[in-house]
Amino acid sequence: MTDNEPICHYRYDLDALARHVSAVVAALPPRCRMFYAMKANSAPPLLRTLAPIVAGFEVASGGELAKASAAGARQTLFGGPAKTPAEISQSLRQGVSRLHAESVLELHRISDAAQRSGRTARVLLRVNLSGGFPPATLAMAGRPTQFGIEEAALGEAVRTALELPGIRFAGFHLHSLSNNLSAAAHLELLELYRRKICGWEAEFGLRCEAVDVGGGIGVNYADGGEAFDWTAFTAGLTRLVRTFPRHWKDIDFECGRFLVAGCGSYFTEVLDVKHNHGVNYVLVRGGTHHFRLPASWQHSHPFVVHPVDRWPTRLPRPELAGQAVTVVGELCTPKDVLARDVVVDRVRPGDVLEFRLAGAYGWEISHHDFLSHPHPEQLFHSRESPAPARESPAPARESPAPAREFRAPDASPRRRE
Structure with missing residues (x-):
């Protein structure tokens, strides 16, 4: 773990997108x-x-x-x-x-x-x-x-x-x-x-x-x-x-949704875990200002926990194991909820959550500048173009230090634009 910004980005698999949509189109009748x-x-x-x-x-x-x-x-x-x-x-x-x-x-x-x-x-x-x-x-x-x-x-x-x-x-x-x-x-x-x-x-x-x-x-x-x-x-x-x-x-x-939802994931780092009035909370860098779909549709969005072992030994590291958790973001509102009452094997600050099926109605419908938090990076990867790609999702603005690199176990090469 370093002093750089916590991990927070969208990642899109352009090759998977092309394969899926090509198959969808090919199956249509005359x-x-x-x-x-x-x-x-x-x-x-x-x-x-x-x-x-x-x-x-x-x-x-x-x-x-x-x-x-x-x-x-x-x-x-x-x-x-x-x-x-x-x-x-x-x-x-x-x-x-x-x-x-x-x-x-x-x-x-x-x-x-x-x-x-x-x-x-x-x-x-x-x-x-x-x-x-x-x-x-x-x-x-x-x-x-x-x-x-x-x-x-x-x-x-x-x-x-x-x-x-x-x-x-x-x-x-x-x-x-x-x-x-x-x-x-x-x-x-x-x-x-x-x-x-x-x-x-x-x-x-x-x-x-x-x-x-x-x-x-x-x-x-x-x-x-x-x-x-x-x-x-x-x-x-x-x-x-x-x-x-x-x-x-x-x-x-x-x-729209049927074509692109599956090609994108929203990755966000856990900042804290705590217990409050009978509920276990996982607090992440990000939230509904980046990924409003769960709040908009009132559902608990599917996610997986990617364990990250790096952690400064001078800091305590609370964890939750085998318990139901509610995942919330960094906004000053109790409505900033991404998932509710989901049982996880283990989750700790510094781990990374991947919200899957985030390629549609995620960033596009979100209230990006509420509380003026930094925007997530937008990463696009394809095996056809080995150079990594980052695109700004919004007009130029002052940015924090780059987020630490994080690679999910099944991630393929990225390219930058």
């Missing part, structure tokens, strides 16, 4: 395409790894659109419930493949921007269905949310999309659930989408070129929990797609 939902993680090295594998990126802001362009995205889909006029104009200038409209007013904004730019905007209507969905962690439709056009008001939106100049109606976008773990339930959801869209085509005299079925395929964060069965899902999808009308040329998925 007409089905996979887009990456950038909101899950927009780190440039991840985007550059994904760009040649997926059909393109789904973005939800002008900033994400700029990152997608810089990463070499082959196609870009622009969604989001509150696009500004400037973002709509930017998307048309940059040649997005489609915009997903979420209201009648937004259709008018798209039309205005298209006419001013002399372009035609290819548009899908995002619909907030009335319900009938399988259970999932988070519902995006079937209840009051800010997303999409209420199904009962779809007629006005369709008429508007067909009448406004500068707009080419291309189909519908349906994204109703998030973090669904059941392949069978997700197939039922797509069958519901098929029935709904076929009904709208008949009702409004339409023919859709494209149908976007959103994302929502989940990751199980419970230790030992069953993962979404992509093999079973794509086998059922192959049969289901045969029942889709042939004029639906593109059936698009836009997954």
